[in-house]
Amino acid sequence: MDTLKSEEALMARWDARREPLVSVICLAYNHAEFIRETLDGFIRQETDFPFEVIVHDDASTDNTAAIIREYAARYPHVIRPIYQQQNQYSLGVPFSTRLFAQAHGRYIAYCEGDDYWTDPYKLQIQVDFLERHPDYVITYHDAFMFNGQGVLRSPHLQGRYRRDASALELMRGRPLSTLTVCFRNLIKELPPELHGVEVLDICWWSLLGAHGKGKFLAQIRPAAYRIHEGGIFSMRSSKQRIRMSLHAYYNLARYYQRIGDQALHDYFLIQVFCHALALISPPAKLVALGKALQNTSLNLLRRLSPTA
Known part of the structure; x- marks a missing residue:
């Protein structure tokens, strides 16, 4: 962590605006082993606009919350921590979508506490594109899957998914690498039919498709999608x-x-x-x-x- 820039150095590139243009949403649960790498990937972003990082700890039983507090103390104007006393996932609460409504940014980027970004210009590239193309609602890029033994799959998106998405394809729940997305902050709450759904990213893309198209940005370096025993989705059986x-x-x-x-x-x-x-x-x-x-x-x- 000592090699990271200070908060002053991070904010020095930002223009006179103080309201964040992007809100990074990060959900964490028992990610003490990984979350430093995740938070470092956020802090290393080189942008000419302000961004905030909303880190939601879902009542972790390990040292995750303490690590988040450490980063929040060092970057108080960037990192907004939320600490739960009771695990919201076990209660069936779709807290990730609720965080969109609390976000100050015009755009949402998403990365959970066991994954991380590798490209320091990721947010700048994605936001620049969305600012210039109002007919697009979401941008995304490549990722690779890995575990403790090495890379399992690269790229994460294969074949026809390594291209742009039409609005209809998004509305049909087209697969995207969720840890790579940056999209317009248009989803403030879920329709009642979608409460209790666990694979919420499919629902997000479908709802966003009503507002525009998706852009695949091949120039952004792949993000890292970690497979481990605590993974909520990745370690589930195929069935x-x-x-x-x-x-x-x-x-x-x-x-x-x-x-x-x-x-x-x-x-x-x-x-x-x-x-x-x-x-x-x-x-x-x-x-x-x-x-x-x-x-x-x-x-x-x-x-x-x-x-x-």
């Missing part, structure tokens, strides 16, 4: 991750049904069906598909048959 995504798609279908978007309602119902099929064994899958085909055929025959 658990599918169930979590299925739940998100089902609730998005309910939301779009309520607001009258039939196309998106149907799209997310198809995703529910596909994810449900992925959860069952191959023999049971054949039986389910056979029954679905049989029911479809009977319904078609009824429609084609002349009425009495």
